[in-house]
Amino acid sequence: MAAAGSAVGLGNIWKFPYMTGEYGGGAFVLVYLITIAFVGFSVMVAEMLIGALGRKDTVGSFERLAPPDKKGWKYAGFMGFNGLIIMTFYSVVIGWIFYYLFKLSSALPTSTETAKATFDNLVANEPGVQIFWHTVATLIVTYIVYRGIKGGIEKINLILMPALMMILFGMLFYAFSLDGFSKAFSFMFEPDWSKLNSEAIVRAVGHSFFTLSLGMGAIMTYAASLPKHTSITQTAFIVTFMDTLIALVAGLVIYTFLFQEGAPAAQGPGLVFISLPVVLSNFGYIGTFLALLFFLALSFAGLTSAVSLVEPVVQYIIDRFDTTRLKAVLIAGSAYYIVGIGALLSYTKAWGETFSIAGKPLFDILEYTTDSILLPLGGLLIAVFVGYVLQKERVRSALAHEMGDRYFAVWRFSIRYVAPIALVFMMLNLMGVLKI
Ligand code: PFF
Numbered sequence: 236m237a238a239a240g241s242a243v244g245l246g247n248i249w250k251f252p253y254m255t256g257e258y259g260g261g262a263f264v265l266v267y268l269i270t271i272a273f274v275g276f277s278v279m280v281a282e283m284l285i286g287a288l289g290r291k292d293t294v295g296s297f298e299r300l301a302p303p304d305k306k307g308w309k310y311a312g313f314m315g316f317n318g319l320i321i322m323t324f325y326s327v328v329i330g331w332i333f334y335y336l337f338k339l340s341s342a343l344p345t346s347t348e349t350a351k352a353t354f355d356n357l358v359a360n361e362p363g364v365q366i367f368w369h370t371v372a373t374l375i376v377t378y379i380v381y382r383g384i385k386g387g388i389e390k391i392n393l394i395l396m397p398a399l400m401m402i403l404f405g406m407l408f409y410a411f412s413l414d415g416f417s418k419a420f421s422f423m424f425e426p427d428w429s430k431l432n433s434e435a436i437v438r439a440v441g442h443s444f445f446t447l448s449l450g451m452g453a454i455m456t457y458a459a460s461l462p463k464h465t466s467i468t469q470t471a472f473i474v475t476f477m478d479t480l481i482a483l484v485a486g487l488v489i490y491t492f493l494f495q496e497g498a499p500a501a502q503g504p505g506l507v508f509i510s511l512p513v514v515l516s517n518f519g520y521i522g523t524f525l526a527l528l529f530f531l532a533l534s535f536a537g538l539t540s541a542v543s544l545v546e547p548v549v550q551y552i553i554d555r556f557d558t559t560r561l562k563a564v565l566i567a568g569s570a571y572y573i574v575g576i577g578a579l580l581s582y583t584k585a586w587g588e589t590f591s592i593a594g595k596p597l598f599d600i601l602e603y604t605t606d607s608i609l610l611p612l613g614g615l616l617i618a619v620f621v622g623y624v625l626q627k628e629r630v631r632s633a634l635a636h637e638m639g640d641r642y643f644a645v646w647r648f649s650i651r652y653v654a655p656i657a658l659v660f661m662m663l664n665l666m667g668v669l670k671i
Contacts, residue, residue: 238457240392242478244540245328246446248533249507251482252489254442256500259430260422266439271479274657275443277649278614279471281621282449284633286458287467292550293452305624314613315452315547321605322544322571324598327579329537330368336530343516343523350509358582365579376541377568380549381561388542395535402532406488415495419487440661441607447478450613453543456550468637607665615658622651
């Protein structure tokens, strides 16, 4: 449940729908689904395996599992620190969501102009408001992580995950009754191949890592405290399945509402913050209620993922420096909190230039670096480590009895060839080596 809480996040409800809109609907969805099935799921099993066999923080697990002459692999464990970089902007976005929850409870914007003005004004002119909500988000996440995996993280997931599912499925049932539903369905599931280009394919690979929380040790850290006889394959399957299901449901719900009002699909990252409230304002009180439910679900999803972004570093600090959980949480929390303020200031009018590098806002730099470079790199390291460095017999004895010999061979082929090739291809594209 905790791993599913990590995977299901802003990536599913905010990012997946707008990317689907940007990259042409059905064709993007199909490539994303294929990527999840052939790359994402295999890497999820591999990452869980490292955690379940290593049973330590990310650095410790790599170090323990690497053969004696390859102990340098422990440095791969520093992928856990990517979580703090992601948190710098993730916490800011959770802050925006809190702000929307607060703001929308009084009135929904009735035109796209007002909605856009509200969002743009928040981001460009209200650093104080944003810092306030970023602080609230940080305090909540810090408190949950401080309570630990058993006391805090597992409990909060046990409440928030089913609540999120209920809210989303409730909205899906409502969406069934609207005409927009059939349009949304064909938009998402009838591929228009002319819209698919290689950039969309590359983005689908990157997004599948982000959405499944792969490549930075979150899943590894959670797997380190899995009960000994839990099936890794089954757990990885459930997490992958739930994550994908929730992204698809969120997409269907959002597009039903949009198409119901004749709004366009390609609207970029503002899709949820700008368009959705306007569309829902047409439904009167039900609309306000749905908007609140929606942002509540989004904040739940964000919080449970945020917790998993901080936990790997906290584990590392506790294991390495023999310190208390409280101190470790405070160190990790302050680090991302401070840089996060820089990230949000980089979008403001007053401070934008100060917090930009080469004309690029710090927010975008942090997002791009993690999303498009560090997570795929982490995924590649995991695939190579499990596919080539870990002794085959060890891997086989952990997994073959769960999968059966045939599927084990398929998975191993995927982790040794399909995943590394797909990831290298993607990274070469990002570096501009391959022209697409
Ligand atoms: N999977 C989360 C989402 O979809 O929002 C984001 C995330 C969490 C990425 C944890 C990476 C991670 F390790």
